[in-house]
Amino acid sequence: MTSAGMKRMTPYMFLAPAAAIMAVGLLYPIGYMVYASFLDWNPSQLISEAEGVGLRNYASLLGDASFLESTAVTLKFSTIVVVTEMVVGVGLALLLDRNIRGVSVLRTIFILPMMIAPIVVGLMWRYMYHPSVGIFNQTLKGWGLEPVPWLSDADWALASIIIADIWQWTPFIFILALAALQSLPRSALEAARIDGASGWQQIVHIKLPLMMPVLVVTGLLRLIDSFKVLEVILVMTNGGPGLSTEILSLRIARTASEFRELGVAAAMSNYLLLILLALTVIMFVYNKVVDAREAAVRQAAEEA
Amino acid sequence: MPRIRFESVEKCYGSVQVLPPFDLTFEDGEFTVLVGPSGCGKSTTLRMLAGLEDLTSGEIWFDDTPISHLEPKDRDIAMVFQDYALYPHMNIARNMSFALRLQKVPKKVIDEKVARVAEMLGIQDLLARKPGELSGGQRQRVAMGRALVRDAATFLFDEPLSNLDAKLRGKMRTELAEMRNSLDKNMVYVTHDQVEAMTLGDRIVVMANGLVQQEGSAEDLFKTPANRFVAGFIGSPTMNFLDADLVEADGRLFARGDGFDLALADDLARRLDKAARRRVIIGIRPSCFRPAGAEGAAGSTIDLGVKVSEYLGAQSILVTTCGARDLLVELESSSRVDRGKVMTFAVAPQDIMVFDNETEVRL
Structure with a gap:
């Protein structure tokens, strides 16, 4: 090979191992899943023995009450947790973005929940929610109040898993919001103080607008993540009571292992994938728009 | 317009004393320049006056009112920052009107004021733009405009020209000198550039190592410097x-x-x-x-x-x-x-x- 050709090939040669791993580890399973979603496939069969059914799996899912219920639960769960986590996380960041004694200790404590393995989080909360020995009902009893059926009542169960998720994932929003806050131009905030902005007005008029690009991406990341939540809920309620906490990923797992319908499970996964893809595309488009706007502004500044 | 008086003002960061207790007076309607090498405490002095830094001890008086406990917004001051500190997400008109909008001044009055100041500074064509779209010199003007729209009693300038290239700096210096004559305000101007200090200041305060070395007119400082530092700092080339x-x-x-x-x-x-x-x-x-x-x-x-x-x-x-x-x-x-x-x-x-x-x- 000529040295010029060699030079041109070098980056691709460095990329090759990663590309190969991507192909085997990501593209192959996705292709397999898409293919499987067109089959009526039982785990006891080889995939070559499964019967092709076209789009029947997709069509039947749209009329499947349990699947729609799961989707609704997932949407409800995701919306509530993401909105709450954003509000609480950003609020905490605004409160702790200051130099007072012990703030670094507080910050570290706040991000601890995120570092615990999801299974452990699920187990921990399941014990805390335990109807008789859990700390919540013990405390309520100590105050002379009625115990709450945390995980055994349909309405309470959804609220309970939402609380656990908020506990675990608010720190994620918090640290990203705090990083965004601390990278804001100090002098602009000082100028705002001199211009007469109260603490609240600084937040509304200066801090939040300037943090917005980071917050939008953070929110979307969290939304994508919340659609895929599984372990914590699996451990805490396993989808029950009834279908009240059966989020999509749990439904998919059950369809594959309990109902032994691999084709249908694959089709569900693809629906979920489409939702996530849409969110990801929104995120990329948003980033592109922000970048393009900044590029235009820079261009104008150079011409000025 | 108040007479501003620093009374044994001291500033420490932790155990480090950056400004030992000192007294300083800014007369009513005077253009005072604080000049000194970097690290001499001049910016800290200005920021304490603005309320952006706390005093460790001592008091600042506006006439007979102690103000060290007041928030910046209650001190009736406007400030121009070294890096301009414009709000990147607001257009120029909104940048300039931010303080007035917070005060709930009627929109018509705001528009009039912004238009008048914009015309005075020659930035009326930029009002719809964002700060990122402007050149350094234009941003500098907007920062000045934002302070002027406020109509505050005291203007503070923190090295406002040091981010400009030499030619533009000279031009802005002349404009500032003109503006100084047309405005009857207290102005406190911080710079490390003795040429700026000499051309702009009614009175110049030379600082070094946290101490006021000498105050006086440009001529006083040049002809009768109090000590070797002032003699070496004022005048170019150096003594x-x-x-x-x-x-x-x-x-x-x-x-x-x-x-x-x-x-x-x-x-x-x-x-x-x-x-x-x-x-x-x-x-x-x-x-x-x-x-x-x-x-x-x-x-x-x-x-x-x-x-x-x-x-x-x-x-x-x-x-x-x-x-x-x-x-x-x-x-x-x-x-x-x-x-x-x-x-x-x-x-x-x-x-x-x-x-x-x-x-x-x-x-």
């Missing part, structure tokens, strides 16, 4: 300093040192105490050397070897050697100078300043 012994001869006092023996002015000799052979530092400005024999040249002569000649157009700066020391000499460029040549200069006795070699106070 030459030489170690010397005071020697009495023929009823006159001479400063004698490595390669020179210069007569001192009689009134200075009377002020210095009689003890001969006292170690001092003498200071001579580069512009005070005249080629010996030229018209108006008087006083003792000194021989200097020319090391480098920097041609600047109307003047040349010569780097010369006197014994083991380098001396700067400023000459009109009409007299051509070759490198390596030894020239004889005359220094008038009244152009020589004498400083104590320990306290560095001018004698």
